[in-house]
Structures are given as structure tokens and as C-alpha cells.
Amino acid sequence: MTCNELRSDYLLHALGVLEDPERGELLAHLARGCENCLAGLREARQLAFAMGAAAEGPEPSSSLRKRVLAGAGIESGTRWHWRTAWQAAAAAALIAIAAVLFQSRQYNAELADARQQLSRSGAENATLQAALAVLQAPATREVAFGPGASGPPRGRVFFNGSTVLLLASNLPAPPSGKAYEMWVIPRGGMPAPAGLFSSTAQGTALHLYTAATQVIQTDTIAVTLEDAAGANAPTTQPLIAIQL
Amino acid sequence: MLPLILAVLTQGDGDLVIRLQKRDPEALAQLYDQYGRMVFGLILRIVQDRATAEDLVQETFLRVWNRAGGFDAGQGAVGPWLLAVARNRAIDYVRYRSRRPEAPLEFNQTENPALFAGLHDDPSRFTLIGQVKTALEKLTEQQREAIELAYFQGLSQTEIADKMGQPLGTIKTWMRRALQLMREELGGGVAA
Numbered sequence: 081m082t083c084n085e086l087r088s089d090y091l092l093h094a095l096g097v098l099e100d101p102e103r104g105e106l107l108a109h110l111a112r113g114c115e116n117c118l119a120g121l122r123e124a125r126q127l128a129f130a131m132g133a134a135a136e137g138p139e140p141s142s143s144l145r146k147r148v149l150a151g152a153g154i155e156s157g158t159r160w161h162w163r164t165a166w167q168a169a170a171a172a173a174l175i176a177i178a179a180v181l182f183q184s185r186q187y188n189a190e191l192a193d194a195r196q197q198l199s200r201s202g203a204e205n206a207t208l209q210a211a212l213a214v215l216q217a218p219a220t221r222e223v224a225f226g227p228g229a230s231g232p233p234r235g236r237v238f239f240n241g242s243t244v245l246l247l248a249s250n251l252p253a254p255p256s257g258k259a260y261e262m263w264v265i266p267r268g269g270m271p272a273p274a275g276l277f278s279s280t281a282q283g284t285a286l287h288l289y290t291a292a293t294q295v296i297q298t299d300t301i302a303v304t305l306e307d308a309a310g311a312n313a314p315t316t317q318p319l320i321a322i323q324l
Numbered sequence: 325m326l327p328l329i330l331a332v333l334t335q336g337d338g339d340l341v342i343r344l345q346k347r348d349p350e351a352l353a354q355l356y357d358q359y360g361r362m363v364f365g366l367i368l369r370i371v372q373d374r375a376t377a378e379d380l381v382q383e384t385f386l387r388v389w390n391r392a393g394g395f396d397a398g399q400g401a402v403g404p405w406l407l408a409v410a411r412n413r414a415i416d417y418v419r420y421r422s423r424r425p426e427a428p429l430e431f432n433q434t435e436n437p438a439l440f441a442g443l444h445d446d447p448s449r450f451t452l453i454g455q456v457k458t459a460l461e462k463l464t465e466q467q468r469e470a471i472e473l474a475y476f477q478g479l480s481q482t483e484i485a486d487k488m489g490q491p492l493g494t495i496k497t498w499m500r501r502a503l504q505l506m507r508e509e510l511g512g513g514v515a516a
Contacts, residue, residue: 087503088499088503095475097474097479097481099482127456127506128407128408128411129403129408131456131460132362132366132407132411133362133366133403134454134456134457134460135369136365137366137368138368139364140377140381141378144360144378145353145357145360147378148352148360148381148382148386149349149352151382151386152349152386215386216386216390
């Protein structure tokens with residue numbers, strides 16, 4: 081085929097939808113360094129950009145900017161970083177504790193409670209930092225589950241080396257005395273426990289698990305509802321099962 | 325909308341890309357401020373669901389943030405690359421949701437940063453956006469539908485023929501004619 085006959089194929093190729101035999105013909109031209117076809121493809125990519133840019137739509141929500149920046153581990157608005165924010169939160173909690181010391185005869189119990197809160201905050205901070213590290217790592221792979229469904233859980237699993245990060249929504253809070261348990265299942269092997277977690281009142285959950293071996297050898301990630309103490313093997317049907 | 329697009333896109337991207345490569349947080353914020361609405365509009369058009377579109381916008385910017393190192397700031401424009409990444413994310417999602425068997429859009433074929441060398445962000449190029457809208461409006465309904473199925477749903481001509489209930493040859497003729505009309509409407513400046 082001549083370059084002129086291929087002209088109508090440039091845009092389809094730039095969009096990744098050109099089929100054989102036209103695709104093979106165009107690739108052969110490009111492999112020969114055909115200047116006409118290379119220039120035509122550049123123009124087609126410019127056109128593709130213009131078509132995408134012209135797809136008008138409503139404004140995204142005002143919180144999306146913050147989400148995008150947070151996804152890359154960047155704070156928006158104020159220039160506080162996670163560590164600064166948590167230090168400030170810890171300082172505020174300590175001030176509250178001091179006030180309690182002066183005002184309450186029950187200060188020992190309340191101080192213990194405040195210490196627990198600070199401990200939880202520190203643990204949450206560490207989890208968030210670790211989760212952000214997984215999200216930012218170039219080698220991280222991801223698999224979506226349950227998209228488009230309104231009822232069942234949906235979300236994504238990110239895995240990188242020996243670490244698995246599960247982000248889920250539509251996951252109701254477990255009943256009293258129960259917890260969600262994640263399992264890593266090697267190909268042809270038995271499920272291995274990968275940690276207990278809960279979900280928020282809004283039905284969202286974040287669970288981070290670091291395995292002793294490479295998760296890349298794992299075939300499936302699953303989540304079941306178990307007793308709060310956890311189980312050594314799944315005792316219920318999986319609510320989530322993601323083939324990696 | 326168009327004046328906003330033109331105003332935003334006529335700014336140079338080279339410095340922005342260099343700052344992205346240096347992991348400057350302000351650069352990502354600037355990239356979002358310049359292109360966030362455009363990326364959201366494109367993804368929403370494809371997936372037709374606001375919540376999903378916002379998830380995919382987040383993925384798109386994270387992907388570009390993590391892969392900016394492969395982009396030649398002196399050779400290409402980040403806008404076309406960003407929108408290609410956004411389109412791929414959205415179409416992959418739609419394919420997954422509809423259980424279409426195709427493989428994800430091939431990275432090296434559609435969103436490898438090297439493919440965007442030689443593209444420009446100068447003002448005359450971006451009048452192209454308005455011209456493209458006008459050109460699309462001048463196509464017949466069937467021609468426009470075929471072009472939009474390829475662009476917004478990532479369908480091949482064979483799939484478009486199935487979806488529109490027409491012979492493959494008819495679809496190829498419609499699309500060839502549509503692209504020829506667009507080329508004429510755009511004054512030969514684009515090899516559509």
C-alpha cells in the first residue's frame with residue numbers, strides 16, 4: 081500500500097484500534113522509517129489530543145485536586161506534611177491531656193485512654209505512609225475488582241514485591257465479634273492468612289499486608305468474614321476474590 | 325470552554341515536565357490545574373459515571389507523575405500524552421466492565437512518552453480543538469458515530485461494524501470518508 085492509501089489509518093493506529101492487514105502495512109512503513117507515515121502519525125496524535133480536549137464536561141468535584149495530590153503523597157493547600165499534621169494532632173492531644181490532669185479525679189483512666197488514641201494515630205500514620213509508598217512505587221501493579229457494581233464490594237488491589245494494599249468500598253462494617261480477613265493464595269496452594277481489618281461506617285477499607293515471600297508468586301487475593309480473632313483457614317465464602 | 329482550553333494549553337510545557345521529573349509537588353498541582361478539568365471531561369465522556377471518572381483521573385495523574393522520567397521535555401508536549409493516558413485508563417475500565425475480551429490498549433502503541441515527540445503546544449495548533457468540533461458536527465450522523473465509537477470506546481472497525489449492524493466494508497468506507505472530510509475541514513493541517 082502507498083502512504084496515501086494509509087492516510088485514513090493514521091488516526092486509528094494512534095488510537096490503538098487499527099486491525100490487520102492495514103496495521104501490518106502501516107507498521108512495515110514505519111519500520112522502514114517512512115517520513116510520510118511518521119509525520120502523518122504525529123499529526124494524527126495531535127488530532128486525537130484535540131478530540132479528547134474537545135470532550136466538554138462538567139467540573140470535577142472540588143475535592144478531586146486534593147485526592148490527586150494525596151495519591152502522589154503530596155499535601156495540597158497548606159504545606160503541611162503528614163508528619164507535621166500528626167505531630168500537631170499529637171500536641172493537641174497532649175494539651176487536652178494536661179487539662180484533664182487538672183480537672184478530673186479520673187485522670188489515670190483518661191490518660192491511659194489518650195495514650196491509646198495517640199498510639200492508634202501513630203499506627204494509622206505508619207500505615208498511610210506505607211500505603212503511599214506502595215502507590216508511588218513504579219513497580220507497583222494494580223488490579224480492580226467489582227467495578228460498575230452497586231452492591232458488592234469494589235476497589236483495587238496494589239501489589240509490589242512482598243506488599244499488598246487493598247482499597248475497598250461498598251464493604252459494610254463487620255458485625256460485632258467479626259472482622260474481615262485477607263488471604264493470599266498461591267497457585268495450587270492453600271490460602272495463607274494476610275491480616276485482619278475492618279471497614280468504616282461509610283463502607284470503605286484500607287488494608288496493608290507485607291508477606292514474608294514475594295507476593296508476585298500469589299495467584300489470588302481473597303477476603304472473608306471471620307471471627308474477630310481471625311482464622312487459620314477461610315471458614316466462609318469469599319466476599320472478594322481477585323485473581324492477580 | 326474553548327477559550328479556557330486555548331488559554332491553558334498555549335502555555336509551554338517543557339519547564340513543567342522538567343519539574344515533574346524532579347518530583348516537584350508544585351508541578352503536579354500545576355499540571356492538575358492546567359489539565360484536570362480536561363482529563364475529567366474526557367474520562368467522564370467515556371465511562372459515564374462521575375465517581376468512576378474521578379477515580380480514573382486520580383490514576384491518570386499518578387501514572388504520569390510516576391512515568392514523567394521517560395518523557396523528553398525538549399521534544400514533546402505533556403498535554404497530548406496526559407490525555408492519551410487518560411483515554412487508555414478509561415477505555416480499559418469500560419472493557420473490563422463490559423467483559424470485552426481484548427487486551428488492554430498497548431502501552432508502546434498509544435501512550436509511550438516517546439510517541440509524543442514533535443507535538444506542539446503553540447496557539448495555532450490549539451485552534452485545532454475548535455476546528456475539530458466544527459468538523460465533527462459536519463459529518464453525517466453515521467460517520468460521526470463510527471469515529472466516536474473508535475475514539476471514546478476504543479472499538480476496532482470490526483467491532484464498530486458489529487455494533488452498528490453494518491458490513492465491515494461499509495464501516496471502512498464511512499470512516500475513510502469521514503476522515504477525508506475532517507482533513508479537508510482542517511485545511512490539510514492534520515493527516516486525519
